[in-house]
Amino acid sequence: MQQIKIFMSVESEVSQTEAEVNAWLKESGVRVLQIFGNIAPQTSPLGEPVGSSSGPLRFPPSDVIMVVLYETA
Numbered sequence: 001m002q003q004i005k006i007f008m009s010v011e012s013e014v015s016q017t018e019a020e021v022n023a024w025l026k027e028s029g030v031r032v033l034q035i036f037g038n039i040a041p042q043t044s045p046l047g048e049p050v051g052s053s054s055g056p057l058r059f060p061p062s063d064v065i066m067v068v069l070y071e072t073a
Contacts, residue, residue, distance in 0.1 A: 001071065001072055002033065002069060002070070002071050003069075003070055003071070003072060004067055004068065004069055004070070005024065005067070005068045005070065006065065006066070006067050006068075007020060007021055007065070007066040007067075007068070008063070008064070008065050008066075009063075009064045009065075009066075010061035010062065010063060010064060011039060011061045011062045011063075011064055012061040013061075013064075014064060017064065017066065021035075021066060021068070024068075025068075028070075030068075030070040030071065030072060031070060031071045031072075032068060032069070032070050033069045033070060033071055034068075034069040035066065035067070035068050035069070036066075036067055036069075037064065037065055037066035037067060038064070038065050039062050039063070039064050040062050040063040040064075040065075041059075041062055
């Protein structure tokens, strides 16, 4: 039977998300059919980069989603 597992994070925590996904795959022993994801660009509430006009532009961390399509026995 095909099922999905969704992992959500932010781009500043991608390493932890990767470790979480890998640990889940190892523990669950499922047969992975597909893994896909998306990173959503972020802007300030006003739609402009965060930071001063004279300083470096900073954006809040982007949202990351990973979806694992898998099959159970």
